[in-house]
Amino acid sequence: MDSEHRPPTLDPLAAETFDSSHQIYAELRQTCPVVHSDTWGGFWSLMKYDDVKRAASDWRGFISSKQNVVPKVAFTGRRPPLHLDPPEHTPYRSALNPLLSVARAETLAPATERFAAEQLAPLLAKGGGDICGEFSSLVPVRVFGQWMTLPDDWIDTLRAGVYAFITAVRSADPEKMRQTSYRIYGLARELIAARKEAPMDPATDPTSALLAARVDGEPLHDEMIVGTVRQLLAVGLVAPMVMVGNIGVHLARDRALQSQLRADPSLLPAAIEEFLRLYSPYRGFARTVVDDTEMSGQVIPAGDPVALVYASANRDEAKFPNGAEFQLGRPNIADHLAFGRGPHNCPGANIARMELRVMAQTLLSSTTGFALDGEVEMSAWPEIGPMTVPLKFE
Ligand code: HEM
Numbered sequence: 001m002d003s004e005h006r007p008p009t010l011d012p013l014a015a016e017t018f019d020s021s022h023q024i025y026a027e028l029r030q031t032c033p034v035v036h037s038d039t040w041g042g043f044w045s046l047m048k049y050d051d052v053k054r055a056a057s058d059w060r061g062f063i064s065s066k067q068n069v070v071p072k073v074a075f076t077g078r079r080p081p082l083h084l085d086p087p088e089h090t091p092y093r094s095a096l097n098p099l100l101s102v103a104r105a106e107t108l109a110p111a112t113e114r115f116a117a118e119q120l121a122p123l124l125a126k127g128g129g130d131i132c133g134e135f136s137s138l139v140p141v142r143v144f145g146q147w148m149t150l151p152d153d154w155i156d157t158l159r160a161g162v163y164a165f166i167t168a169v170r171s172a173d174p175e176k177m178r179q180t181s182y183r184i185y186g187l188a189r190e191l192i193a194a195r196k197e198a199p200m201d202p203a204t205d206p207t208s209a210l211l212a213a214r215v216d217g218e219p220l221h222d223e224m225i226v227g228t229v230r231q232l233l234a235v236g237l238v239a240p241m242v243m244v245g246n247i248g249v250h251l252a253r254d255r256a257l258q259s260q261l262r263a264d265p266s267l268l269p270a271a272i273e274e275f276l277r278l279y280s281p282y283r284g285f286a287r288t289v290v291d292d293t294e295m296s297g298q299v300i301p302a303g304d305p306v307a308l309v310y311a312s313a314n315r316d317e318a319k320f321p322n323g324a325e326f327q328l329g330r331p332n333i334a335d336h337l338a339f340g341r342g343p344h345n346c347p348g349a350n351i352a353r354m355e356l357r358v359m360a361q362t363l364l365s366s367t368t369g370f371a372l373d374g375e376v377e378m379s380a381w382p383e384i385g386p387m388t389v390p391l392k393f394e
Contacts, residue, residue, distance in 0.1 A: 008032040012039050012070070012381045018249055021283075021384060022324065025312035034298035040071040043286065043305040044298075045312075049320075049337070051295045052313035055287050055306060056341035059086055062287035062306065064344060069382045070284045070307040079231035080224055086343050091220060092228055095213040096347055099147075099206050105350035108146055112355055115142040116362035124366055128373055128392040136244030136359055137163070140237050143355055148232065149205050150191070158187060162234050181230075188229035192222075206232060236348045239281045240355050242385030245376070246279035247272075247360055249389055250326065252372045257326065262364040270328055272356045276338035278326055280310040284382025285340065310337050311384045369394035 008031060010024070025047055028035050033047040046052045055062040065078075065085045078084065081092040098104075119138045123129035141159045144150070150158070165180040195207045202212040210225045220228075251258040261267055286307050293300045300306060314336050315323035339346035346352070363370070374390035 008035055010035045010037045010045050012037055016378050018376050018378065018386060022311070022315065025309065026315065026324065029312060029316055033296040034300065041305075043070050043307055044300050045283075045307045045309050046295065047309055047312040047316075048296055049313040049316035049318060052308045052310060052337060053341055054295070055308055056337070056344070059343050061290050061293060063290060064089075064287055066288040067286050067305045068344075070286045070305060071381060072305075078224070079227040081228065081347075082231055082235070082344060083227070089343055091213055091215045092210070092224075093343070093347060095209045095220075096206060096228075096232075099204065099209055100347045100350055102350045104147075104204075105354040108143055108351065109354055109358060111146050112139065112143050112358045113362070115139045116359050117366075120362055120366055124393065128370070129390065131248045131363065131389050131391050132241055132245040132387050135363075137237075137241040139359055140240040140355055143351065144233075144237065147351065148191075148207065149200060154187065158184075158233060159237075161187060162237050165234060184233050185226065185230050188226050188233055191229055192225060236352065238379070238383055240352055240359070242281040242379055242383055242387070243275065243279065243352075243356055244359050244363075245386035245389040246281070247275050247356070248363070248370070248391055249372065249376055249386060250275065250279070251364075252370055252391060254326070255369070258364070258369065261360070262368075265361050265365070267328065268357050268361055269353070270333075272353060272360065273333050273336065274326055274328060274330060275356075277314045277320065277330075277333060277336035278324075279385060280314045280336070280338040281383050281385045282338075283307060283309045283311045283384045285310070285344075286382075307382075308340075310340065313337050367393045 008028065010028065029047045033051065035045050035047065037043055037045065046055055063085050065083060068082050081089050081096070084092070116139050119135050123131070123134055129135070138159070141162070142155055145152070145155045145158070161180065161183045165177065165184060191207055192211070195205070195211060199211065200208040202209040207229055210220060210228055213220050251261070261271055284307050286305050288305050289300050289302055291302050293302075314320065317323050319335065320330065320332070339349040339352070370391045370393050372390065373392035375388070376386045376390075377388035379385055379387045
């Protein structure tokens with residue numbers, strides 16, 4: 001086949017800027033919405049809103065238990081709830097969901113405000129800094145410590161462990177991933193041993209809730225509780241970090257919106273939803289197709305992994321007109337897929353929204369203006385979004 005007629009492919013290892021992948025995804029939505037990559041053993045990417053929504057919702061046809069992320073990172077064991085299919089998946093969510101309600105998230109807001117103010121103070125003193133590395137990577141781990149009632153002296157260890165794991169995932173080095181993942185497993189085992197010795201209230205402590213859960217009168221298997229706590233210790237820390245970076249870049253470029261949100265913080269919850277749509281921080285959550293499956297005219301062979309490119313689906317013009325534009329108060333904003341769909345939809349969405357609101361508000365109310373002050377550095381699959389955003393405060 002000559003190169004003119006070769007179908008497009010997607011290179012997940014290509015260097016990218018803040019906007020470049022979104023431009024490529026917009027083209028692919030028109031020309032090749034189900035696109036193949038040979039990288040990492042080969043996988044398909046779903047670019048269109050309807051296809052991503054269908055794959056996320058149809059858990060019988062698109063399973064999570066074989067490969068749930070591109071690139072495949074789980075070498076060290078099964079980690080519920082992400083790695084399981086219903087019905088095995090269900091008891092873990094039943095145990096965790098009540099601890100992640102809007103009300104519970106809001107009880108964490110005052111502490112989050114304190115953490116955000118404390119972490120931003122050194123940047124304010126020096127007139128700016130990297131809002132990802134020095135601010136939004138530090139606040140969520142402390143919020144998590146509150147939610148999981150972790151001892152204070154664990155926070156630095158957890159942060160270092162999780163970031164070593166993320167760096168290993170970015171380097172796509174299985175041996176490093178394995179080693180760093182085991183470190184987080186070590187923390188999970190320690191936490192479970194501590195709660196077994198001195199149980200806490202299952203209505204507020206996630207580890208105690210998992211230990212108290214029963215299926216047909218039987219407790220959950222010990223190793224699966226370890227896997228769940230391990231999952232919880234790592235998930236939910238990168239996405240808020242990246243999102244604050246996205247918000248920082250967007251507001252640095254759009255000074256009118258920056259002033260509007262600073263003047264009227266009541267607009268923030270709606271703005272956060274639109275930022276989540278526009279800059280959905282995930283593209284690599286994956287499923288494996290059970291049968292040969294046609295999507296947007298392409299047959300995906302049974303057994304192949306598919307990436308649910310939430311970041312592309314949420315800019316699909318067929319669903320969100322002028323999808324690349326920020327529009328406060330979009331009529332169908334509630335339909336965005338930033339937190340996924342179906343049984344694996346994000347249980348941490350309420351905490352995430354609260355954290356993003358508090359961090360954005362702290363950034364806005366502590367400054368009279370901010371602008372970009374250097375190069376934005378990007379993360380890599382399975383995330384999408386910046387890891388480094390240097391800002392200069394005015
Ligand atoms: C901006 C922040 C966040 C975003 C955009 C986000 C997004 C997502 C998405 C898209 C999924 C679905 C995965 C799939 O389709 O396979 C997911 C799952 C998950 N998220 Fe989040 N998340 C965020 C923050 C959090 C936080 C703060 C927590 C914990 C408190 C959390 C805990 C989880 C867990 C445990 C799962 C797995 C659920 C399951 O498999 O049933 N996330 N998240």
